[in-house]
Amino acid sequence: MCAAPGLLLGWQPGRRLAPSIQGRRREPVAPRAGARGAHPRRDGEPIRGRASRLPFAVVRGYAGSDHIHHGAPNVSTVTCPFTGEVLTAVAALRPDVAIAHTQRADRQGNVQLWGIAGIQREALLAAERTLVTVEEIVDTLEPRPGASIIPGWVLSYVREVPGEPFRRTRWATTPETTTTTSSGTRSHDTETRSCSGSTPTCSTCKGPPDECLSPVPAARGS
């Protein structure tokens, strides 16, 4: 399988995604520059830092632990300029790609999600390129209490892949349901998408299309 470096896997609300959460724990989400060892935090804070386009996030609670000594350059201290308190800084993670699965999108690529969102929003806003798979693509997103919408213009690709977490093969067999997200300026392009439904093998990794995780073309603005 040819996974992009710095791939960040999101998770879906609901029981069906339980294996995906375990996958999140195992999947190495490597920080980029000169990393020594793994980032001690692979969840909220480093992603929140990057989603904000800040170089780090601030937390308490690492004092006295070995992270600051061993975790460099990913964990360090920072002194509050207002109170003088010494706090812990955790370096932002910079994923190349984030993949999330949600309930719905409309044909403009606006994505609706509800339930346990975890860090899906932050992951999508932190990554350079994004792919959102959804259970269904609808004409109009009906408002729903507790649901939030991620505007299509901030995403790279949206695709209808019902049951995606458990049936990855659907990825390669429903090319007609792909939608792009920048107001019609991009369209589904089998030339640039190396894994398409009509391609028996991935032209990038030469493997089965359903196992390739590298086909997302350059994102808007990059």
Add this chain to the structure above:
Amino acid sequence: MNVSLLSQPLVDRDEYMTVAAARSLHDHSVCFVGIGMPSTAANLAKRLHAPNLVLIYESGVIGAKPTVLPLSIGDEELAVTADSIVSVPEIFNYWLQAHRVDVGFLGAAQLDRYANINTTVIGDYDHPRVRLPGAGGAPQIATGCGEVLIIVRQSRRTFVEHLDFVTSVGQRRGDADRAALGLAGRGPVRVVTDLGILEPDPDTGELVLTSVHPGVEVSEVLEATGWTLRVSPDLAVTEEPTAEERDTLRALKMAGSTRPHD
């Protein structure tokens, strides 16, 4: 439901551990729960003596009231029964770090006499023999919560004299206690194992054996500890689980184990 298992009278050591952890939770307190034994213990407490226990799961679920044990922190059973669902960064920032949680559970791959915890590496940090899951939110749980319960099976491999890496701080590191390190919260106030219960000495922070489970000899606990474990002069024997505790626990576990996974 498997009646034969429910009516099985003998209590195994993991059941003592889960029941002892459940008894440590007070009604109306707010509890940060992890999947596995902490979740089982918290849900057991909620069904017995602590019906108003507020369960918070790391995925962003506040006030969950699961009817069956969740399979993961992303289980929809948590979502549909929750008072509120927020994002993971919100849970850590606005709730945990803002000291809105009374008690948090932690596990450990290694634990020392001051209840410092290692969940990062076994062996040298740069050339580890085993790379463990890492800190996750543990350092923040260890300081954000009012107090911490540690739940871990006791063996010389886990209860060690010297940690390979200190992931989250317990009661003391070297000469520095929690106050000197600037750590909020009381830290670990109880370590519940399959053999007994250990609690920190109020003066030194060193763990002391305060209770052994029925059928466990003190010598067995000492043998399963990698340092010279102090034994309280008031050593107690853990009260046997009541029939209600035992049956509720088994029903909980059985309902969880027979649940379809998709």
